[in-house]
Amino acid sequence: MHFTSLCILLTLMALCWCLDNGLVRTPPMGWMTWQRYRCNIDCKSDPDNCISENLIKSMADKMADSGWRDVGYTYVSIDDCWSQKQRDSNGRLQPDLERFPSGMKALADYVHAKGLKLGIYSDMGTYTCGGYPGTTLDTIKIDAETFASWEVDMLKFDGCYSNSTEKALGYPKMSEALNGTGRPILYSCSWPAYEGGLPPKVNYTQLGSICNMWRNYGDIQDSWDSVLDIIEWYAKNQDVLQPAAGPGRWNDPDMLITGDFGLSYEQSKSQLAIWAILAAPLIMSNDLRTISQDAKDLLQNRLLIYINQDALGKQGSLISQVGSLEVWKRELINGQYAVAVLNKGTDGLPRPYTTSLGLLNITQCTDGYKMYNVFEKEYIGMFKSGTPIDMRVNPTGVIFLFISPVSRSYMP
Numbered sequence: 001m002h003f004t005s006l007c008i009l010l011t012l013m014a015l016c017w018c019l020d021n022g023l024v025r026t027p028p029m030g031w032m033t034w035q036r037y038r039c040n041i042d043c044k045s046d047p048d049n050c051i052s053e054n055l056i057k058s059m060a061d062k063m064a065d066s067g068w069r070d071v072g073y074t075y076v077s078i079d080d081c082w083s084q085k086q087r088d089s090n091g092r093l094q095p096d097l098e099r100f101p102s103g104m105k106a107l108a109d110y111v112h113a114k115g116l117k118l119g120i121y122s123d124m125g126t127y128t129c130g131g132y133p134g135t136t137l138d139t140i141k142i143d144a145e146t147f148a149s150w151e152v153d154m155l156k157f158d159g160c161y162s163n164s165t166e167k168a169l170g171y172p173k174m175s176e177a178l179n180g181t182g183r184p185i186l187y188s189c190s191w192p193a194y195e196g197g198l199p200p201k202v203n204y205t206q207l208g209s210i211c212n213m214w215r216n217y218g219d220i221q222d223s224w225d226s227v228l229d230i231i232e233w234y235a236k237n238q239d240v241l242q243p244a245a246g247p248g249r250w251n252d253p254d255m256l257i258t259g260d261f262g263l264s265y266e267q268s269k270s271q272l273a274i275w276a277i278l279a280a281p282l283i284m285s286n287d288l289r290t291i292s293q294d295a296k297d298l299l300q301n302r303l304l305i306y307i308n309q310d311a312l313g314k315q316g317s318l319i320s321q322v323g324s325l326e327v328w329k330r331e332l333i334n335g336q337y338a339v340a341v342l343n344k345g346t347d348g349l350p351r352p353y354t355t356s357l358g359l360l361n362i363t364q365c366t367d368g369y370k371m372y373n374v375f376e377k378e379y380i381g382m383f384k385s386g387t388p389i390d391m392r393v394n395p396t397g398v399i400f401l402f403i404s405p406v407s408r409s410y411m412p
């Protein structure tokens, strides 16, 4: 009863100030070109990896055939470098016809036929970051209409080549223009990342009312240093960021790089666990044609996805730090919790750590809790408030726990 009324209250609060296009009540999941494929337009010498309809189609095929769509990864998104260098005679953006010979509407049809959604990219400014035509204040409406006519389902709106004044006008205007098309289009705003990600320059109340998700901080790169830098920034600013997120409006720490070159197996788990705690969009940027079975198993971990997609939509936070260990916690619906213990240390030995539900402040259910190890996919046992929880956390790795009241019967 207590939790039911809490949920209703939170839902009502969310309804008051979230972009009302009905989309992404839980964080979006999918795949995007940028981190892995950048602005590779060289289809002559690298035909399999250039930004083209072939790349998008082959990823859509994999998403549908290899289990990705069925666990929730549904958006397949094109980032920068898809368009021609000139608008057409009607002032419309047009795809590069050598790389997208069938056109965007046909590509959207292809993707939709696979049960997936198509995302596209544009930039509030004179040019995109890669130097293609941008969306200026006077072309916002026509661009929104063009994207809707192609039946795209998501727009990432970047912020190169414009100043703060233009961004402050353009981002809300694009939100209205998308709404005006009548087509529900997930609206991903890069705006805060260009303004340092923090108040007073960033107004998260306003963002929540015009965008479905937003990049707060710099681009992810294919390295553990980059992942750690992002994690540290979110921890440091969590008091501002945590309340900004909720159903329909999510902080976006950027793409998942599991399956690429830069992360070890342990580090891949760490990125995934913290992104799940942060209620972050799970947007991969990797090669689904050649991805290893290990990486695929991590990305398709059902309990991890269940945690990320929790209906309460409450972003978790860093609750304590002991030496190189960080304890992160997220409250879920029905009195459930997720806890991640991250070892930022790089000194060889797995680090021992002991805690308890009492120390984690998970004590509402006096009968105790069942605990699962998310990555080991194993039931650990029943725990009461004072029962010690012992673990060893690998260097740059994580222990990720799912904690559920004994009365509930969730089996991973």
Ligand SMILES: *[C@@H]1O[C@H](CO)[C@@H](O)[C@H](O)[C@H]1NC(C)=O
Pocket (backbone or CB within 6 Å): 020, 021, 022, 178, 179, 180, 181, 182, 183, 184, 185
């Ligand atoms: C447009 O906004 C109105 C009011 O917030 C909302 O009811 C409607 O669903 C929106 N439509 C689309 C297509 O986003």
Ligand SMILES: *[C@@H]1O[C@H](CO)[C@@H](O)[C@H](O)[C@H]1NC(C)=O
Pocket (backbone or CB within 6 Å): 163, 164, 165, 166
């Ligand atoms: C921002 O750019 C616009 C258009 O170029 C210009 O008119 C305006 O003065 C600029 N504002 C600032 C604060 O630089």
Ligand SMILES: *[C@@H]1O[C@H](CO)[C@@H](O)[C@H](O)[C@H]1NC(C)=O
Pocket (backbone or CB within 6 Å): 203, 204, 205, 206, 209
């Ligand atoms: C932030 O935006 C909201 C909604 O648009 C507005 O009501 C509020 O006054 C803004 N806050 C500040 C500090 O500008």
Ligand SMILES: *[C@@H]1O[C@H](CO)[C@@H](O)[C@H](O)[C@H]1NC(C)=O
Pocket (backbone or CB within 6 Å): 361
């Ligand atoms: C423990 O949890 C309760 C209920 O969720 C909360 O009111 C309280 O502030 C928490 N205490 C600490 C130390 O986190």
